[in-house]
Amino acid sequence: MQRISTSHLVFLVLVSACAVYLNWSAISASATLFNLIIIVPSGALVLGLAAFILLNTKDSTSADTDATSKQKQRKALLGDLLLLTVFAVFCLSLTTVGFDVATFLFVWLGVVLGGARNWIVPPIYSAVFTFALTKGFGSLFPFPMPLMVF
Known part of the structure; x- marks a missing residue:
């Protein structure tokens, strides 16, 4: 466990x-x-x-109370708070920059914060995910979503 x-x-x-x-x-x-x-x-x-x-x-x-485990816990907590802040900005920007652009940027930053080391994978993954999500939600919901690109 x-x-x-x-x-x-x-x-x-x-x-x-x-x-x-x-x-x-x-x-x-x-x-x-x-x-x-x-x-x-x-x-x-x-x-x-x-x-x-x-x-x-x-x-x-x-848990162990040595200095390295406390430092790891502090780093994890800061990472969690940073991702939560990025999510809050995502939620607030949905209607201003559009669902597609906000999702693209949020997923890109989330992948980078998650530890992606390759510089080309995050934007490609983000673009494919955003396109699929935008088209999927667009076909599910009977009302228009604020979009900028798609």
Whole structure:
């Protein structure tokens, strides 16, 4: 079993709480299939994945307290906070620069922050992912999304 850091545990709890709230809100607003076709399965998937992660980890409070492990934990926490900040900027920029450009930049930065060493892979992966996501969501949703390129 792997250990889970406190910041990851807090993140899982927050994501699970948001999934529960969004599902409750959607069901209480309208219990029609058209309203729940995306939200409820996504929420159930999020809750299932969070439960799987929690069941396959153990608490990190008994972790080694030497300097190298503390430095690794601090670096991981800063990386998590940086990615969370980039996600917040992504959410705020969806309507200003468009879903496609915001997704392209967010995925590119996420791949780079994830440790990609090759300089050509992140933009190619980001472009392919953004194109597939934009076309997929465009065919699923009956309303137009703000786009800049596609």
